[in-house]
Amino acid sequence: MKLDPRHLELLAAVVDHGGLTEGAAALGKSQPSVSRSLGQLEARIGAPLFQPGRRPLQATELGLALAEQGRAVLKADRAASQIVALYRSGHAGLVRVGGTPVFMDGVIAGMIAEFQQACPDVRVDQSYGYADELIEGLGNGTLDLAVVPLRPEKVPASLQFQPILPGLNVIACRVGHPLTRRKLVTPGDIAEFPWIAPPANSPLYADLRRALTDIGAEDFKISFSGGSLASVISVLTGSDSLTVLPYSVVFMMRPQKMVTALSLRIGHPDRNLGLLMAAGGPVPPATARLRSFVAARFEALARRIVAHQTNQLWR
Amino acid sequence: MKLDPRHLELLAAVVDHGGLTEGAAALGKSQPSVSRSLGQLEARIGAPLFQPGRRPLQATELGLALAEQGRAVLKADRAASQIVALYRSGHAGLVRVGGTPVFMDGVIAGMIAEFQQACPDVRVDQSYGYADELIEGLGNGTLDLAVVPLRPEKVPASLQFQPILPGLNVIACRVGHPLTRRKLVTPGDIAEFPWIAPPANSPLYADLRRALTDIGAEDFKISFSGGSLASVISVLTGSDSLTVLPYSVVFMMRPQKMVTALSLRIGHPDRNLGLLMAAGGPVPPATARLRSFVAARFEALARRIVAHQTNQLWR
DNA sequence: GAACAACATAACCTGATGTTATGAAACTGG
DNA sequence: CCAGTTTCATAACATCAGGTTATGTTGTTC
Structure with a gap:
């Protein structure tokens, strides 16, 4: 019965x-x-x-x-x-976050950890990808949120883009690198050091090439390439290599005192780091909460960067 | 929500x-x-x-x-x-069984134990009482089943009575009692032994008085009275006392070889041991199951008693 | 791309559940 | 033991969820 x-x-x-x-x-x-x-x-x-x-x-x-x-x-x-x-209320659920590898490893993962202190029941599924893949993921519903450097005009109509940081790259090296002792670094100075290159299909790799070209360093030797951020940092701190990294990533790593940036301004890409989400449909609450959390953290980060810059430690 | x-x-x-x-x-x-x-x-x-x-x-x-x-x-x-x-299906539930003390202790409790081997989820709540109290309990719904010796004409209309054994009392004594060695026991023989009397308000006590009067034993001394069956049996086996017990109770105790019956026929009450239940309303399945189980066991018991009697061990 | 399977929708009907108003029965205290 | 109070049952009615069959619509598959 x-x-x-x-x-x-x-x-x-x-x-x-x-x-x-x-x-x-x-x-x-x-x-x-x-x-x-x-x-x-x-x-x-x-x-x-x-x-x-x-x-x-x-x-x-x-x-x-x-x-x-x-x-x-x-x-x-x-x-x-x-x-x-x-x-x-956004305190439970699954958020599938995708983003470019360096940003995810260098900035976002830490923010997610912080977020999960407050919302331990929100599961985060992180994945890596570049703009095209991320956009596709958001489009077909396999991704809830993307953190990606993007030119605003390249945002599809079906997605909404929230800029959170201007694109700004720096030349990174280990703390104690010979070049960090110089007050002014010239393009010629950097020619003698080997370079770590991001994966060849990454936007960061294009940034690297363009930056070096801009400063006239046509000829540079690549000693290591293709690794994720952890590998790059390892090689960077264990050698006198140089590489190009987003300012925010280097900034976030300051507390560890392993990596710093050279006082050499390089051309910055005309992209904005931002949060990309599906537009229109209802947003899962946990996604919305994580999105606003990350946005707020980036806002704070931007302020800290500005404050730091006015202290002239970097230029 | x-x-x-x-x-x-x-x-x-x-x-x-x-x-x-x-x-x-x-x-x-x-x-x-x-x-x-x-x-x-x-x-x-x-x-x-x-x-x-x-x-x-x-x-x-x-x-x-x-x-x-x-x-x-x-x-x-x-x-x-x-x-x-x-x-x-009657395999779970509560059955509240009431009955006269000697029958409950001597016969019914053992049957309930056997019943619960088959239906362990049926809880049994046993209580003691005489006819009037049992009838009242059945009437006001505090009792599901009663085991009681009763004159059929005394059954209220709202109850149904199922006879299961003719009323038959015997004079009981310990195994090895002096009187058990005699082939024929005369009323005069029993006069010298002390008697155990059931509680004064019990039907069994009336039976005792009537039985003794019938056989002309006007003068008898009561050495012990008021105990439940366990106490009566203890006194009976520890002395040469006599008492009146239902045949079925003595019969059920044969395996222990502690108590037997004298070969002296006494007048038997015109009552039938039977099962009393509320009539009309729906019967709780567990009650029905226990009722039919007890009835079946009594049927088997009656057959065994008849078989035993034809063996002439008792008369 | 056609065939198929799985799910959604439509239209309808039944029945359970909600309501308020009211009656019956049991408990309470003197 | 009786009146008052509390507690539950019943009546009459409205509404809506959930059951059905028939029929789209959309993924999946070969």
């Missing part, structure tokens, strides 16, 4: 509240409604759930046993409501 | 069966019904439960989390159905 779980809930409430009237009130229903529903349950079962002729309604053994199950139903129902509430 | 537990059940079934159609089939419902109900759930929640545009319907993270709760609801529901099924 199939029982209606709502009937079991009613029974549990009535039993636990010691009476039909109070049980009904606890459920926010009228007393006759609960009375009739329990009557139906009793009729379906064909056995008394309550001892007859007792005015503060008292359950039979069978009624108590079924109320036990009703409590289980109520518990599951409350848990489900809690899950929904968490989800709708 | 309050969710309908039935929706959670639907969700669990669909998720676990890998599709809406199969999930609906597993629940014995039509596919459109489940589709629409889940659509409503989705609308109420305001968030997608399934990934859009996937043909074997695939749940989102939220859907999976809610399905987990749905499984809990389903489990509780099945458990409740199981409870009802057990109850309705």
Whole structure:
């Protein structure tokens, strides 16, 4: 026999509240409604759930046993409501974040860790990709949020783009690198050092080439290429190599005192780092929350960068 | 937000069966019904439960989390159905059995133990009383079944009486009692031995008085009275006392070889031991099952008694 | 790209559940 | 033991969710 779980809930409430009237009130229903529903349950079962002729309604053994199950139903129902509430407030759910490798490793992952301190039930699925792949992912629904340097005019109509930092690259090297002792670094100075190149298909690689070309360093030797940020940093700190990294990435790594930037201004790309999301449709709450969290952190980061720059430690 | 537990059940079934159609089939419902109900759930929640545009319907993270709760609801529901099924088949429940002390202790308790080997989930609440109290208990619903010696014409109309053994008392004594060595015991022989009397308000006490009067033993001394069966047996086996006990009780105690009956026929009361139950209303299945079990055991007992009597061990 | 399977939608009906008003029954205190 | 109060059951009605069958519509598959 199939029982209606709502009937079991009613029974549990009535039993636990010691009476039909109070049980009904606890459920926010009228007393006759609960009375009739329990009557139906009793009729379906064909056995008394309550001892007859007792005015503060008292359950039979069978009624108590079924109320036990009703409590289980109520518990599951409350848990489900809690899950929904968490989800709708953005405190639970799954956010699939994609972004360019260097930014994700150097900046975003740390922010996500911080975010999850506040929202431990939000799962984050991180993936890497460049603009085209990220845009496709957002388009076909396999990605909720992308962190990507982009030219605003290249944003598809179906997506919305929120700029969070101007594109700005620097030449990075290890702390204590010979060139860091010089007040002014000239293009000629850097020619003697080997370079670490980002993956050849990355925008950062194009930035590197352009920056070096801009400053007239046509001829440079690449000693290492293709690694992710962790590898790049390892090589950078273990050698006198140079590389091009986003300003924000180097800035975020300042506390570790492993990497710094040269006082050589290079041409900056006409892109903005920004957050890319699907436009139009409803945004999953957890995605919205993470998005605004990251945006806020970047705003703070931008202020700190400005403050730092005015301190003239870098130029 | 309050969710309908039935929706959670639907969700669990669909998720676990890998599709809406199969999930609906597993629940014995039509596919459109489940589709629409889940659509409503989705609308109420305001968030997608399934990934859009996937043909074997695939749940989102939220859907999976809610399905987990749905499984809990389903489990509780099945458990409740199981409870009802057990109850309705008489394999679970509570039976409140009342009866006269000597029969309950000497015969019925053993049968109940045997019954509970087969139906361990049937709880038995045993109480003691004489005819009037038992009839009242059955009348006001505090008793399901009574085992009581009764004159059939004294059965109230609202109750039904099922005779299971003719009333038959014997004079009981310890095994090895001096009188057991005599082939024929005369009324005069018993005069010298002290008597154990049942409680003064019990029918058995009246039987005792009548039996002794019948056989002309006007003058007898009572050495012990008022105890329950266990005490009576203790005194009986520890002395040369005599007492009056129902034949069935003495018969049931034969295996222990502690108590036997004298070969002195005494007048037997015009009562029948029987099972008394409320008539008319629906009988709780567990009560019906216990009733028929006890009746069957008594039938077997009656046969064994007859067989034993033809062996002439007693008379 | 055609065939197929899976899901969504439409239209309809039944029945459960909600309501308020009211009656009956049990408990309470004197 | 009786009146008052509380508690539950019943009546009458409205509404809506959920059941059905029939029929699109859309992914998936070969």
